[in-house]
Amino acid sequence: MEIITAVKGFKDILPPETDKWRHIEATAHEVFCAFGFREIRIPLLEKTELFCRGIGESTDIVEKEMYTFLDRGEESLTLRPEATASIIRAYLEHTLHAAETVTKLYTIGPMFRRERPQKGRYRQFHQIDTEILGPDDPRTDAELILMLLHFLNKLGLRKLNLEINSLGCAACRPAFREAILSYLRGREEELCGDCLRRLETNPLRVFDCKVETCAAIISQAPLLPDFLCAGCRDHFEKVQASLRLFNLPFHLNAKMVRGLDYYTRTTFEVTTEFLGAQNAVVGGGRYDHLVRDLGGPDISGIGFAIGVERLAAMIPKADADALLQGPLLFIATLGEAALEKAFFLCNGLRMKGIRVEMDHAGRSLKSQMKRADKLKSAYTLILGEREIAENKALLRNMLSSTQTEVGLDRLEETITELAR
């Protein structure tokens, strides 16, 4: 009979990969907590309308990538393609804005987008998502970015590239949009098919095009920063000043635009050369109107999303290997009486929180020793017929290859001390 396989683009995460994931998550909890964030857990399923209104009807995500279905033929539901809209929904639904002026939240979990899978891109993927809801103080932007880079550094990631830009606000972006449109309109024959389409849907995205002829045109195009209003320019300069205060190196990238409609003012990405085409590990930015557009008060927000699969792929191998820890003790036995004794001891120690392994198959001492070595056990306890008869056991230090005798009545106590 044929086995049933996982759905395309949906991956199992197996050990030892899961060790890496737990390390990433534990580090996130620790770092975010220090910066005053609290964890929020939100549903995987939301009403479709939430994402249409939140992310934007004309975005690729909403237009063609969402897992949307009718629940019992009645209500349109969608597996969340991102976390921000859900967090804002919960924030409003539970009136968190009334409880405090600044709310810092984060969540970790799977997102779903029906794209063609490739390296660093899956249909179910995972994000670590943070949001700060409250006043649009530029120090908040800098603080969030600072926390992000601290987190990435703590995971041992190197050669990261932080790019920032300001997309302006409702007052200044339309002017830029007009400028770029009129610039491109005269050069339509030189643009690629995709860019011609972008001209209609989202002209700013032409900046992202990798086609050479388009890039050439874009290099001469008007740039967003030149169109920022006084308020946006001032805000962006203060963000940069704060980043410099912490000696945080960053690249100003006037051509970085982002694919979600809600971003305003500060946007940023962290990229790396290690990931092939999907080089963005983190993306984020400020959104001035999302809370209001979802029916809430006029509160600004800023957040970022980290791709966990991409992050895990970047963790240096040496760091990942260091996560592999062996048991404290392996118990090797010979004979039924020893096996029974070991079985009792082994599980007793485990219940004290000590990692102990043993073999139940009654194999040769040699193969049990091999197993202990393979597992990277710090110690091996040898318990044979001879030892049982003499009421003792041999405790072998696997690193120094030395062994001592321990009386059976003092065994548990001795091992417990080793664990300290």
Next chain:
RNA sequence: GUGGGUGUAGCUCAGUUGGUUAGAGUGCCGGGUUGUGGCCCCGGAGGCCGAGGGUUCAAAUCCCUUCACUCACCCCA
């Protein structure tokens, strides 16, 4: 949605003028004298060569179809 690449042992891969029982490394199991790991040596298990069809005396190898995986475009984390 569009294009390229790849499917042979658990894993990484060899294997074309089509020709016996399909190989290596690694991992797994066992052994190298009677109860001691790493190095070394020996042995063993494990594959309808992705699936289906065709050509041929003969197909892992040639042809067609299909499926899966993968990389890239699009877009994004």
